[in-house]
Amino acid sequence: xxxxxxxxxxxxxxxxTLFLLAAGLTLxxxxxxxxxxxxxxxxxxxAFAAAWVAAETGSALLAxxxxxxxxxxxxxxxxxxxLRRLYGRDHLDQVLATFGLILFFNQGxxxxxxxxxxxxxxxxxxxxxxxxxxxxxxxxxxxxxxLVGLAVALGLYVLIRHTRTGMLVRAGATHREMVRALGxxxxxxxxxxxxxxALLAGLAGLMAGPLFSVQIGMGEQILILTFVVTVxxxxxxxxxxxxxxLLVGLADTLARAYLPALLRGWMQGPDADALAAxxxxxxxxxxxxxxxxxxxRGLFPAHA
Amino acid sequence: xxxxxxxLAALLAALALPWIAEAAGxxxxxxxxxxxxxxxxxxASLNLALGFGGMVSFGHAAxxxxxxxxxxxxxxxxxxxxxxxxxxxxxxxxxxxxxAAMAAGGVAAAAIGALSLRTGGVSFIMITLAxxxxxxxxxxxxxxxxxxxxxxxxxxxxLPGLDLRDPAQLYWLCLGLLLAWLLLLRRVTRARFGxxxxxxxxxxxxxxxxxxxxxxxxLVAFIxxxxxxxxxxxLMANATRxxxxxxxxxxxxxxxxxxxxLGGAGTLMGPVLGAVALVGLEYGLAGLTExxxxxxxxxxxxxxxxxxxGLMAALRRLRLA
Numbered sequence: 001x002x003x004x005x006x007x008x009x010x011x012x013x014x015x016x017t018l019f020l021l022a023a024g025l026t027l028x029x030x031x032x033x034x035x036x037x038x039x040x041x042x043x044x045x046x047a048f049a050a051a052w053v054a055a056e057t058g059s060a061l062l063a064x065x066x067x068x069x070x071x072x073x074x075x076x077x078x079x080x081x082x083l084r085r086l087y088g089r090d091h092l093d094q095v096l097a098t099f100g101l102i103l104f105f106n107q108g109x110x111x112x113x114x115x116x117x118x119x120x121x122x123x124x125x126x127x128x129x130x131x132x133x134x135x136x137x138x139x140x141x142x143x144x145x146x147l148v149g150l151a152v153a154l155g156l157y158v159l160i161r162h163t164r165t166g167m168l169v170r171a172g173a174t175h176r177e178m179v180r181a182l183g184x185x186x187x188x189x190x191x192x193x194x195x196x197x198a199l200l201a202g203l204a205g206l207m208a209g210p211l212f213s214v215q216i217g218m219g220e221q222i223l224i225l226t227f228v229v230t231v232x233x234x235x236x237x238x239x240x241x242x243x244x245x246l247l248v249g250l251a252d253t254l255a256r257a258y259l260p261a262l263l264r265g266w267m268q269g270p271d272a273d274a275l276a277a278x279x280x281x282x283x284x285x286x287x288x289x290x291x292x293x294x295x296x297r298g299l300f301p302a303h304a
Numbered sequence: 305x306x307x308x309x310x311x312l313a314a315l316l317a318a319l320a321l322p323w324i325a326e327a328a329g330x331x332x333x334x335x336x337x338x339x340x341x342x343x344x345x346x347x348a349s350l351n352l353a354l355g356f357g358g359m360v361s362f363g364h365a366a367x368x369x370x371x372x373x374x375x376x377x378x379x380x381x382x383x384x385x386x387x388x389x390x391x392x393x394x395x396x397x398x399x400x401x402x403x404a405a406m407a408a409g410g411v412a413a414a415a416i417g418a419l420s421l422r423t424g425g426v427s428f429i430m431i432t433l434a435x436x437x438x439x440x441x442x443x444x445x446x447x448x449x450x451x452x453x454x455x456x457x458x459x460x461x462x463l464p465g466l467d468l469r470d471p472a473q474l475y476w477l478c479l480g481l482l483l484a485w486l487l488l489l490r491r492v493t494r495a496r497f498g499x500x501x502x503x504x505x506x507x508x509x510x511x512x513x514x515x516x517x518x519x520x521x522x523l524v525a526f527i528x529x530x531x532x533x534x535x536x537x538x539l540m541a542n543a544t545r546x547x548x549x550x551x552x553x554x555x556x557x558x559x560x561x562x563x564x565x566l567g568g569a570g571t572l573m574g575p576v577l578g579a580v581a582l583v584g585l586e587y588g589l590a591g592l593t594e595x596x597x598x599x600x601x602x603x604x605x606x607x608x609x610x611x612x613x614g615l616m617a618a619l620r621r622l623r624l625a
Contacts, residue, residue, distance in 0.1 A: 029426070035426070035429075037558075082605055082609070085609050086608070086609075091360065091426070091429070092354075092360065092561075092565050092569060093565070093608045093612075095360075095362075095558075095561060095565070096561070096562055096565040096566065096604055096607070096608050097604065097605045097608040097609070099558050099561075099562055099604065100600070100601040100602065100603070100604030100605040100608070101601060101605065102601070103597040103598075103600055103601030103604070104597070104598060104601030104602055104605075105601075106597065107595050107596075107597040107598035107601065108598060110595065111595055111598065220555070224433070224437065224554060227430055227433065228430070228434065230430075231426070231427060231430040231431075235426055235427075270447075271447060274445050274447045274451060275445050276445075277444075277445055278441045278442055278444055278445020278446070279441075279445065281437075281441040281444070281445075282437070282438045282441045282442065285434040285435070285437045285438045285441075286438065288430070288431070288434045289419065289431060289434050289435065289438075292423055292427055292430075292431050292434075293419060293422060293423075296422065296423040296424070296427055297427065298427075
């Protein structure tokens with residue numbers, strides 16, 4: 001039981017990381033109509049900047065704003081120089097241009113930091129474990145990620161449901177043309193939304209640093225899962241992104257934890273492990289395929 | 305008239321390339337040209353779905369890899385002397401393995417297409433990606449066929465009268481199959497079938513109002529597209545004598561898409577141009593610097609922003625100017 005709860009918490013932790021990325025991606029798509037393959041590059045940028053500052057200064061307090069600033073600035077530059085010219089263009093053009101951006105960012109990081117993965121230590125204040133229930137110790141750092149993620153989700157909910165900006169964001173997601181026709185400064189709104197998405201991606205990246213190694217290509221690995229989340233939740237819906245992220249995080253983690261034992265019941269050890277790893281990796285995509293066939297527009301379609 | 309002359313000259317140059325390469329003292333460029341021809345075949349196939357049919361598939365690496373693995377798996381069973389699933393004997397016959405690859409690609413495309421075509425738009429992009437990822441992880445976990453490490457093929461396909469160990473003959477085989485496939489695509493897209501396919505892309509409602517259901521047309525186009533891509537994968541397996549899950553990786557789908565868009569989606573020769581340009585650029589830039597992607601990336605962005613419609617459109621504009 002303790003093991004199961006621990007796996008559920010691990011699933012939640014992956015889920016909120018995915019949510020931070022998916023929230024930005026889904027807003028950018030829902031409001032600006034842009035498919036941004038380079039969203040993962042912002043995640044990578046945040047992770048690298050934070051890891052570098054932490055290694056140079058030894059201070060996690062400085063690494064946090066550094067990671068956020070790097071991702072935010074990279075995102076704003078990306079929007080102003082490239083994506084702004086692609087609004088209203090065919091999705092194919094956006095895919096090609098942002099694929100080019102991925103190559104640029106990955107190779108740029110190689111030029112700046114080399115090919116060696118950077119190792120990041122957990123800040124001293126967040127080391128160790130905490131006993132959540134009797135017999136259930138859990139790493140403080142992972143718990144902190146879950147809490148930060150949930151806090152961001154709550155903050156986004158308040159921002160989108162209860163502020164004027166949020167009202168425009170919602171209106172932009174469902175009736176883009178009408179918002180423009182009513183005289184709203186759409187360009188400013190777009191830049192704000194994109195900057196917010198970039199900040200959240202950077203936050204996800206810098207928090208993931210101590211758990212996974214910070215390396216070239218880390219953005220694409222998680223980007224694909226983020227797309228799965230976005231599509232499952234319904235493109236353009238932040239609520240859907242949260243639901244999808246938690247679903248994907250839990251499915252992936254639980255499948256990885258329990259499939260090997262299940263398969264070992266009727267197969268040889270190493271073969272079972274290899275097949276279970278494959279099936280576990282496939283489980284998320286199978287989940288997405290089933291949900292899309294059942295509800296082609298995702299769980300919470302924004303353009304209802 | 306001028307267009308035909310240019311096409312004829314390009315064709316002759318392509319046919320004579322092995323001799324030119326020998327004479328110029330760079331036999332290695334035959335291998336490069338072979339890669340270009342193979343990628344052109346894959347990109348032209350993807351274009352049937354993406355450009356003509358408007359089905360933006362982000363999962364064509366699945367068919368490409370399945371084609372490659374068909375050759376690899378048949379070779380493996382041939383060398384182990386044990387039939388696949390106890391039924392299908394292994395083989396190194398070129399005709400048999402290429403046909404098997406196309407059949408496997410077609411079956412996979414039928415299954416994936418039948419399900420994916422129930423959605424549309426962004427969902428279609430993502431669901432094809434999801435299926436391709438499933439195929440990718442399936443082959444990663446199949447330890448019998450090498451898993452992560454891939455599968456070496458110690459013998460190229462055998463066909464009486466053809467020696468594929470000679471790079472020039474392998475090149476001519478790939479070029480010939482590319483030309484045959486392009487001719488087929490030309491016929492298909494100009495026939496009633498292709499007209500309906502294009503019409504459904506441009507205005508689905510009207511097609512439906514005319515009493516035609518787009519679904520079967522799209523599905524058949526998707527299957528054809530998968531078969532051509534699998535053929536390209538099978539040829540690549542013969543050229544490199546190695547298959548691995550790299551062929552199934554999602555970046556391969558992205559690369560094929562880039563070729564189509566770079567050359568010009570929805571044109572017959574666009575994807576061929578795109579494949580030649582991308583493979584050539586990669587090769588040329590990689591010769592200049594290790595960090596060639598740092599240059600290629602912004603170049604792609606510039607092409608999108610300033611050369612709408614890809615290289616084909618740029619060529620047309622040049623001719624008008």
